[in-house]
Amino acid sequence: MQNERSTPGELRVAVVGFGWMGRVHTLAYRRAVEHFPGLALRPRLTAVADEVPGRAAEAAALFGFERSTTDWRTLVDAPDIEAVSITAPNFLHREIGEAFASAGKHIWIEKPVGVNAADARAVEAAAATAGVTARVGFNYRNAPAVRRAKRLIEEGAIGTPTHASFRLLGDYAADPAGAFTWRYELERAGHGVVGDLAAHAVDLIRYLLGEVVDVTASGAIFIGERRRPSAATTGHVRVETGDLIPVENEDWSASVLTLVSGAKVTLEASRVAVGHQNDYGFRIHGTRGALEWDFRRMGELLQAAGEQAQDLPMATVFTGPGDGVSAAFQPGSALSLSYDDLKVIEAEGFVQAVAGVENADGADLSDAVSAAEVLDAIAASSESGARVAVAERVAGPVR
Ligand SMILES: NC(=O)c1ccc[n+]([C@@H]2O[C@H](COP(=O)([O-])OP(=O)(O)OC[C@H]3O[C@@H](n4cnc5c(N)ncnc54)[C@H](O)[C@@H]3O)[C@@H](O)[C@H]2O)c1
Known part of the structure; x- marks a missing residue:
């Protein structure tokens, strides 16, 4: 069916799956116009879908979507919808992504794009065949400190990166009373913490340091059973009663990655790290310096750069308007952005890309496929204990 061109200057969007990410995408569409007045198209909240009765209707009433559905x-095939946010659980990414892309709708889809690389490739193929634009929810690359780190690495400020460590530690699954949701099932989530958190690290590694050649990994499940919730969930909820179900995917993963450059990277991800909430970050070591970032101190980058190899001091730099698109939010330094702001930046990249703006920001489906291939290699290596080569593909340059 032919898509209607809506009111000139508008982009009519739908959101599918109104849990945590559905809400965050919705707010990002609303705020993108205010932070980026030059936005080529103004998002218009046209429809919202969620299978839980009442959830989409409530979202429509609160956020102003024109209609809702379960x-x-x-x-x-709705002719008035031009773009869609796919913020449903992983196992639906492929089906929903293929359907909307094939219908000619542009897609902003959450990571990891399906339960494995085959799913990500299928969505990529559907979008390519239909000629639609896509962006993927790898939001951490939008942080001004990460952009600053990328610029410094590209300028050679830390020399040649030789080794790095990336960590994504969370406690969202640390409570044994945490309900058995889609996240713990192979069929509906695919990987466990590897798809949930390590996916973000792999995107950051590719973004900052380049492609991954091979992986040696280990994984573990520490909470082997969880109780099935009796009602629909969103996010992470606790349940005290209900059947105990075996957890099917990993709580923890650690791997050593070799990059095309020859650099070595360690990656640790945990969803059961008691005491560590959203403890995400990296340390990158080069021949002439080092960089360190902690998501929880989003506006700070630790930098050491200089000629001396020993006793080089490390300074804390507060990011400012010159870092990434920080200026769209704050006029000065040391005014940190928030998690939601990273999604506003992602929304801007999506809308600009749909409008055909050259060099529009953001991770695309090629990034999702490349990341997914690394995640599948991590899972395969954890299973076999052997070093696993990352599937070859003709990936575009990492921007
Ligand atoms: N980029 C990030 O930082 C980030 C953070 C969290 C989650 N995510 C990703 O976002 C996606 C959603 O995660 P979440 O935390 O929002 O999950 P969630 O469980 O909070 O929300 C998922 C929503 O999808 C709905 N849903 C399920 N089946 C549906 C169907 N058939 N049709 C319509 N709606 C359906 C659920 O009812 C729920 O409201 C996942 O793929 C996850 O990996 C990304």
Whole structure:
């Protein structure tokens, strides 16, 4: 069906899956116009879908979507919808992504794009065949400190990066009373913490340091059973009663990655790290310096750069308007952005890309496929104990 061109200057969007990310995408569409007045198209909240009765209707009432439904399929061929946020659980990414892309809708889809690389490749192929634009929810690359780190690495400020460590530690699954949701099932989540958190690290590694050649990994499940919730969930909820179900995917993963450059990277991800909430970050070591970032101190980058190899001091730099698109939010330094702001930046990249703006920001499906291939290699190596080569593909340059 032919998509209607909506009111000139508008982009009519739908959101499918109104849990945590559905809400964050919705707010990002609303705020993108205010932070980026030059936005080529103004997002218009046209429809919202969620299978839980009442959830989409509530979202429509609160956020101003023009209509709501419990069945996303009714939106696929809707001529007034031009773009869609796919913020449902992983196992639906492929089906929903293929359907909307094939119907000519542009897609902003959450990571990891399906449960494995085959799913990510299928969505990429559907988008390419239909000629639609896509952006993927790898939001941490939007942090001004990460942009600053990328610029410094490209300028050679830390010499040649030789080794690095990336960590994504969380406690969202540390409570044994945490309900058995889609996140713990192979069929509906795919990987465990590897798809949930390590996916972000792999994107950051590719973004900052380049492609991954091979992986040696280990994984473990520490909480082997969880209780099935009796009602629909969103996010992470606790349940005290209900059947105990075996957890099917890993709580913890650690791997050593070899990059095309020859650099070595360690990556640790945990969803059961008691005492560590959203403890995400990296340390990158080069021949003439080092960089360190902690997501929880988003506006700070630790930098050591200089000629001396020993006793080089490390300074804390507060990011400012010159770092990434920080200026769209704050006029001075040391005024940190928030998690939601990273999604506003992602929304801007998506809308600009849809409008055909050259060099529009953001991770695309090629990035999602490349990351997914690394995640599959991590899972395969954890299973076999052997070093696993990352599947070859003709990936575009990492921007
Ligand atoms: N980029 C990030 O930082 C980030 C953070 C969290 C989650 N995510 C990703 O976002 C996605 C969603 O995660 P979440 O935390 O928002 O999950 P969530 O469980 O909070 O929300 C998922 C929503 O999808 C709905 N849903 C399920 N089946 C549906 C169907 N058939 N049709 C319509 N709606 C359906 C659920 O009812 C729920 O409201 C996942 O793929 C996850 O990996 C990304």
